[in-house]
Amino acid sequence: MSGEQLDPNAESVQNALDTLVELEETGTLDDLAAAANVVSLAAEAVDEDMVRSTTRALVHAGELFDSAAGEPEAIRNLELLTAALSDTAADPADPPDGVGPIGAARKLNDPQVKRGMGFLLTLLAELGEQLDTRARRYDFETGVDEDRI
Numbered sequence: 001m002s003g004e005q006l007d008p009n010a011e012s013v014q015n016a017l018d019t020l021v022e023l024e025e026t027g028t029l030d031d032l033a034a035a036a037n038v039v040s041l042a043a044e045a046v047d048e049d050m051v052r053s054t055t056r057a058l059v060h061a062g063e064l065f066d067s068a069a070g071e072p073e074a075i076r077n078l079e080l081l082t083a084a085l086s087d088t089a090a091d092p093a094d095p096p097d098g099v100g101p102i103g104a105a106r107k108l109n110d111p112q113v114k115r116g117m118g119f120l121l122t123l124l125a126e127l128g129e130q131l132d133t134r135a136r137r138y139d140f141e142t143g144v145d146e147d148r149i
Contacts, residue, residue: 023029089095
């Protein structure tokens with residue numbers, strides 16, 4: 001199209017102008033300009049180290065999700081914990097009332113608390129086992145997890 005003259009009466013030019021006018025009237029053109037500005041600023045702010053760091057984080061997240069995909073129990077437990085966290089306090093700025101030592105001792109008679117405590121104690125035991133297993137296979141000087149080589 002370089003070198004060709006645009007016919008201002010052409011239907012494509014009229015359609016483009018109509019679209020531009022509509023974008024201007026609805027405020028969308030300003031939104032698009034602001035979004036382009038944000039993208040431009042973000043592109044200037046990102047350096048090579050940020051890209052590498054983000055890529056490493058995404059790779060680790062992908063590995064985590066990949067390993068979790070093979071363990072449906074882990075996914076179910078994450079869903080359970082997420083639901084419990086959501087039900088505990090709808091707004092973290094408005095948490096449940098505090099409980100003192102006597103109130104905590106009374107709560108230990110609640111069957112739901114007993115069940116939750118059993119889950120947490122089992123989780124803590126498994127966490128301790130995982131810490132021991134991973135500490136044995138991880139080379140702290142090189143930062144290499146020998147099972148991933």
